[in-house]
Amino acid sequence: MNTLSQTLITPHSGYHWDGNQHRFFEGWYYRVTLPELDQTFAFMYSIEDPIGGQPHSGGAAQILGPEDSYFCRTFADVGQFWSWGAPTGMGPLGLGHWGHSLPGQRPQFLDPEQFDYDIPLGYQGTHTWHQGHLYDPGTGQAAHWRYYIRPIYGWGDVGQPSQATGGLLSFLPIIEPGWQVMMAHGQATGWIDWQDKRYVFENAPAYAEKNWGGAFPQKWFWINCNCFTDQPDLALTAAAGRRQVLWWMESVGLIGVHYQGRFYEFAPWNAEISWSVTPWGEWTMQAHNAHYEIEVWASCDRTGTPLRAPTQNGLIFICKDTMHGQVTLTLKRYHQHGSTLVLKAHSHLCGLEVGGGPWQTAWITNGMPIEEPEPLLWSVASP
Template sequence: MTRSAPSVRRAHINDRRAHRVRRVNTRAPALDVASQNVSSNEDQPSGQTSRAADDEDDADARKRAALAVKTPHSGYHRQVGTSRAFFEGWYFRFTLPRSAQSASLIYHVYDPDVETSARAGAGAQVCAPGGKYLYSETSAGSGSFEGASHALELGMTRGDDFFEVSSEGTRHRGSLTSAGEREDGPWGAGRAARSVKWDIAVTPLRGWGGGPGARMQSPAGWLTALPVFEPHWQVTMAHGLASGWIETDGERVEFSDCPAYSEKNWGGAGFPLKWFWAQCNSFPDYPDLSVTVTGGNRGVVVLPNVREDVGLIGIHFGDRFFQFTPAVQVEIAADAKYGAGQALEAAAVRWDVEWGRWSVSAVGKRYECSIEGTCADGDKSTVIRAPTDSLEDGMAPLCRETFTGVIVVSLWRLDDRGARVETIIDAAMSSTACLEIGGGPWVSPYRAVAEIRTPLGPLMGLPVDVNAVAKILSPLGDLLPGL
């Protein structure tokens, strides 16, 4: 944790309001994901309060684990006093495999330094186990929202409502209420929650990079620190273990050592016009596997009126990390098998996606992968609010996702002629994937090949040490917040 970063406001957050979670058995340097059992010890819904105090040693262990795999751009990217359109959003997912349920906590802030902005404000969304949804927002500016510039720590208070992510993302607490949603909207028929409370402890196991000793990565390399590929995107935790509880309208679900995941977006440009996304780190036969897939049509900041289709596949398998993007990147020296290995492949990423079917593949010089996702019409899905492509509008119900998608992942090593010579992952399957489409219109399948059209694309892979640059510039102030 960067001690000089502004701390998140703790007002209205105390032990009388925020229930404590039970003791979590997560001894810190346990970074061997293969040895972890990702099946959850989920309890049945209960109205009783868990009274066991959170052990200080466990909290310290979780924080050490977080710092060991901390990614670039974990902090809040707000440049205080800079009057420009700005958005930042955080997504946290907790999978409960045994009951085939999930919970997601989603936070956002808009235009904290633009006094005339109609969308200025901050808020939260909760997708709770069982399918209920809650949205809470303050539109009277974002003064109640605070975040740390160089740590994964943020929070907001509004009266008695609050949410807080603290200790480098290893502790999540909150209590939110809502007047509900329109019955004729996407959250009618009793799907809108009126109150959600939670207290969750997380032990990060993988950031966005290889195993212990590996350098954590940004998908767009060092250029992620510049307003070039906005909105930016960063996975902050590809895999972790979460224990705690979430209570929806008085019904509580407790869980222990369930798979956890987190990512974020930020920037001054509009959101992609159209996108898809898939994520899973709960494979019954591959407990050391985490997969994230995304693609979308975005504007190019440095080329006005130009749009490009961009996409990425990221796979963590034990200590190995495989990232497929269309841009050439520099590879970190890798062990031939399970060392702190990273394969950052310049690959042709292709997709054919529509609701019910996600087909994505990538072929690089040395590796090839295939991701196939499906969901049936009868599968439970939910609509969530997402940023729009406009710089004037705020959050809108533009996104549909399911937590019970089926995903199949395969990965091969290629020889010099491009032939498959080794099967690294053989059709790993899970039925608890999150599959998503957003934006639109989706009147036909979204078929594309990822490409980087900006002239700065070839520079993405240069080994620029952004933290060293920030240190040199530090006498001038915090010019690169968020690192």
């Protein structure tokens, strides 16, 4: 289940907790889009203070399902969580959390057949495999899934080693939190049972990312899509956040595009990036470097679904998402006579998110990183 080209295993795919008692979280995100149904399943896993015995120690699994419906199941026992790669974050992706222990067996990756037989409540995932069984006795909601993943793009050009999404500084303990796109684009084959309905899919667009750290972004937004109209080989990830760097706050953004084997990166170390994002409803980003310029415009007329995220106060509703956003991407290449259109693409199945706060007005930047020497505060985004 875990045979994979080393070029597709991104830095930071492994677990980052080093065993200390400091505040810590790590989160993982898997997604499958079903274009023929105009629906998406997004699976979000988290672990907080895995040393145990702390006020916010525990894990959770959240699912954003069809029509942005929501499911959440918590796991109180951090001892039933496992992940590969601690404490450096190196190595392949692998994680899981069991709701009930098996006599004499420590939590670990199980053969899929054994998992289905032995684990009535829990999940497990790698770069190439994802399955789980969740049930909420309070609401009667249930979800079961089992599918294979074929990664196509990690984070970088095809055939080259995948890059760290946060650049070289992401390997140093000075930026909180860390963020890594693990699979910008892939294909998933299998099934998902959701509220008594089975969704079967083959080669459906798939995506995966993660984040980790001991501090949390004050404010952020996210734009992501790998299911564009008439463009099956195109993936977009764009985001910005106010993050902690040592003792100050910094606003920083990034746009990454994978298209026909090439990676187009617009990051603080190689481009100027600007954005204008409303509290909810409209996301606009522009960027340019020496060779290319890009514009991303996204919108949503839905209200968005509130989601939980790890914070200094534990796992709370502090962001909201939709998987039904409209997005248009325009990429141009500079040359001596001006510019040439490389790509213009559209989708109505774009993932959009805002989180943290405050979000009373639009968040607008002028294309340069903003350093803001102020304390790290949280305010909940309004649902």
